[in-house]
Each structure stands twice: as C-alpha cells, then as structure tokens.
Amino acid sequence: MRAGGFLSVVGPSGCGKSTLLNMAAGLMQPAEGTVEIFGEPLRGINRKAGYMFQQDALLPWKTVLDNILLGLQLRGGEPKQAGRSAQAWIHRVGLDGFAAHYPHQLSGGMRKRVAMAQTWIVDPDIVLMDEPFGALDVHTRMRMEGEILTLWAETGKTVIFVTHDLEEAIALSDEVVVLSAGPASHVVGVYQVGLERPRNLIDLKTDPRFVEIYRSIWSDLREEVLKSYARSQPQ
Numbered sequence: 001m002r003a004g005g006f007l008s009v010v011g012p013s014g015c016g017k018s019t020l021l022n023m024a025a026g027l028m029q030p031a032e033g034t035v036e037i038f039g040e041p042l043r044g045i046n047r048k049a050g051y052m053f054q055q056d057a058l059l060p061w062k063t064v065l066d067n068i069l070l071g072l073q074l075r076g077g078e079p080k081q082a083g084r085s086a087q088a089w090i091h092r093v094g095l096d097g098f099a100a101h102y103p104h105q106l107s108g109g110m111r112k113r114v115a116m117a118q119t120w121i122v123d124p125d126i127v128l129m130d131e132p133f134g135a136l137d138v139h140t141r142m143r144m145e146g147e148i149l150t151l152w153a154e155t156g157k158t159v160i161f162v163t164h165d166l167e168e169a170i171a172l173s174d175e176v177v178v179l180s181a182g183p184a185s186h187v188v189g190v191y192q193v194g195l196e197r198p199r200n201l202i203d204l205k206t207d208p209r210f211v212e213i214y215r216s217i218w219s220d221l222r223e224e225v226l227k228s229y230a231r232s233q234p235q
C-alpha cells in the first residue's frame with residue numbers, strides 16, 4: 001500500500017485478515033512472499049507499527065491511565081510529559097472520569113477506546129487496527145471513526161484497518177481490499193475510494209457516489225460471503 005494511505009481489508013471470517021496484520025507487525029512470517037516496510041524487507045518485530053489487536057490486550061492489574069501510559073513508559077518517556085499526554089488521550093477517547101478504573105470495571109466498548117489510546121499515544125508511523133469498533137454502539141463508533149480520520153489527516157500515518165463492515169471500510173479508506181473466503185484466500189479486488197476529504201461521516205452513507213461504490217464492491221464480496229456461509233453449514 002501507499003505510505004501515508006488509509007487501507008481497509010474486508011473479507012469473511014477466517015479468511016486471514018488478522019493473519020495479514022500479524023505479518024505486517026512482524027509477529028508471524030509469511031510462508032511465501034515478503035513483507036516490506038517503507039521499501040525495506042521486514043525482519044523481526046515491526047518497530048514502526050502500533051497494533052490494536054482484535055482482542056484487547058489491556059493489563060487487568062493496571063488502571064486506565066497506567067494502561068495508556070505503558071507504551072510511553074516502556075520507551076523511557078519523561079514521566080510528567082507522559083502523564084499529560086495520557087490525560088489528553090483519555091479525554092480524546094471520551095473516558096474522562098475513568099482514569100482510575102480497572103479494565104474489569106469498563107464496558108467492552110470502553111476497553112476498545114483504552115486500546116485505541118494505547119496504540120496511538122506512542123505515535124507509530126504505521127497503525128494496524130483489527131476490527132477496533134465492532135463492539136461500539138453506533139454513536140460512539142461514529143465519533144471514534146471521525147477521531148481516527150482527524151488523527152490520520154493531521155499526522156500522515158499509514159493505516160491498515162481490518163473490518164467486517166464494508167460501509168465502514170469505504171467511509172474511512174482510500175483503498176479497500178476484498179479477500180475471498182478461506183481456506184487459501186486470495187485478493188478478490190482492490191477498490192479505490194475517490195470520495196473527497198474531509199469526509200462527513202454522518203451524511204456520507206446517503207451520498208449517491210458512496211452508494212455506487214458500495215454496490216460495486218458488495219457484488220464481489222457477496223459471492224465470498226455466500227461461499228463462506230455455505231462451507232460453514234453442517235453437511
């Protein structure tokens with residue numbers, strides 16, 4: 001993908017979306033082919049990437065504030081400045097008043113928001129996000145999507161975003177990659193989303209051009225979803 005771009009990957013459950021992100025993060029080696037990061041082959045862990053896992057990876061014995069601070073502490077950041085930055089992130093993800101809470105005291109969506117702050121606070125060049133907003137209610141989700149787009153536009157980071165939700169993929173991305181149903185999944189299509197930015201997420205989905213792009217991608221994805229559904233039925 002293009003450096004500084006926003007790319008989404010969609011495809012049926014089990015087709016290898018998380019696997020792709022794991023390879024981009026350097027947690028897994030591809031059996032064939034190579035992973036290149038800004039033109040350099042990736043060896044070992046990808047230190048340029050922040051990874052927001054599909055299952056959140058918060059430390060249960062640390063508070064919201066300490067979980068968010070973790071990355072900066074591991075990098076040896078100056079404590080006062082790190083604290084200010086973590087407070088700003090708590091606000092940004094709408095968790096004012098929850099700094100001293102522990103993960104088990106939060107809802108699923110709140111934990112996702114902590115994980116998002118954890119990923120972005122360390123200012124990685126590449127952000128890998130695996131279905132970050134699936135557990136959120138519609139309003140929070142739209143707010144977080146808007147937040148991501150603003151952050152991305154301000155910082156020029158490269159984002160790879162995995163989602164089940166084709167509407168979300170189109171609304172956020174420059175480019176949408178559709179994968180086929182597994183096993184032996186392949187790329188079904190790569191679609192450019194030419195909608196101008198900044199995008200108004202509230203009205204975008206009724207824009208006729210959005211609907212047109214959605215129709216064209218869905219006609220391909222639909223086949224794959226049906227195949228995957230047929231395979232998962234008892235014989």
Ligand SMILES: Nc1ncnc2c1ncn2[C@@H]1O[C@H](COP(=O)(O)OP(=O)(O)OP(=O)(O)O)[C@@H](O)[C@H]1O
Nearest residue numbers: 011012013014015016017018019020054182184185
């Ligand atoms: N191309 C592939 N090569 C080898 N293994 C694969 C491939 N694609 C998927 N797998 C295996 O299939 C399983 C599911 O893959 P993965 O978790 O990446 O799916 P997913 O698309 O993220 O699904 P979900 O949408 O349910 O999260 C994993 O155990 C993974 O190792």
Ligand SMILES: [Mg+2]
Nearest residue numbers: 017018054130
């Ligand atoms: Mg997955």
